[in-house]
Amino acid sequence: MRAAVIERHGTPPAIGERPPPAGSEAHALVSTTAAPVTPLDILCATGKSYFGPPPLPYVPGVQGVGVVQDAEGLTGGTRVWFPTTAGMAPGDGSLAEQVLLPESELIALPDGVEDTLVAALGLSAIAAWTALTWKAGLRPDENVLVLGGGSVVGQVAIQAARLCGAGQVVAASRSSRAQERAKACGADAVVALRDDDEPDELAGRLANACARDVDVVIDPLCGVPATAALQLLAPGGRLVNLGSSAGDTATFSSATVRSRSARVLGYTNNEISTEQKGEALLAVLRHAAAGRLSVDHEVVPLDGLPDAWERQAQGLAERRIVVHFTARGGQVGELPSP
Secondary structure, three states, X not given: OEEEEXXXXXXXXXXXXXXXXXXXXXXXXXXXXXXXXXXXXXXXXXXXXXXXXXXXXXOOOOEEEEEEEEOOOOOOOOEEEEEOOEOOEOOOOOOEOEEEEEHHHOEEOOXXXXXXXXXXXXXXXXXXXXXXXXXXXXXXXXXXXXXXXXXXXHHHHXXXXXXXXXXXXXXEEOOHHHHHHHHHOOOOEEEEOOOOXXXXXXXXXHHHHOOOOEEEEEEOOOHHHXXXXXOOEEEEEEEEEOOOOOOOOOOOOHHHHXXXXXXXXXXXXXXXXXXXXXXXXXXXXHHXXXXXXXXXXXXXXXXXXXXXXHHHXXXXXXXXXXXXXXXXXXXXXXXXXX
């Protein structure tokens, strides 16, 4: 079978032949139709992640969409979304024509959403939806601030906040393209993030964009943006951190947090069950099928993966990259009008 193979840490995968996966009890054989290239894939392939260097060679891809070919509990032909541990543990991932997966981790998909969009949403959408609705416990009319509003997590969080009846939704993004994406997703205002931001100055700009104090902050950035956002929390406000792309640490005043009974919460998809992942993904896909939710993404064929991988690794990819295993050329999935 054809697959993308990491042969040396820190280099893009090569496209070549890989032996088909062998059968195993309680596992399903799935033919992959679409798989995204995520920052986690890039990090693991460098060999420098906290999971340690993955054994070589291996097929990357921490998630994907496909069709069941053989399984004990699922009918052949069932469309599924699936996670993998590629790069985090020995074994191959989704960027191959076929993958062998624990049947218990497959999530059967409804009709109505293209495989490439499902792949673009995937774990990022699960994280955004669950962090907002479960971890933060968003209530109708509460105000939401989304840091990193142009990322997949940010795009979904903005749209999810709207769908869940939030009052004002403000986003903060770095590049002009990311700011445009946040606006297209329905943000009431978008604040530009800068390389030289200082927490108090950024907090002032964020406060000027917000109609009142913020009830919920969705934070995949940490660093200076999170430090600034903490100053805006309303009484009972919640900041949910999902990542650290702007820095590993944020600081806060004890008086600020205690006087407002504010909460700083951590979120990871690893803390929720397969059932919870399925519920979140299916909730997102119901809105996607109705045209109420999408994310900006680029679709490439398998042969185009090495170049796309390099763009992602160099920070030059402007949207989520998705490999389509039957694609003959690139195409772009654009956002719907808000």
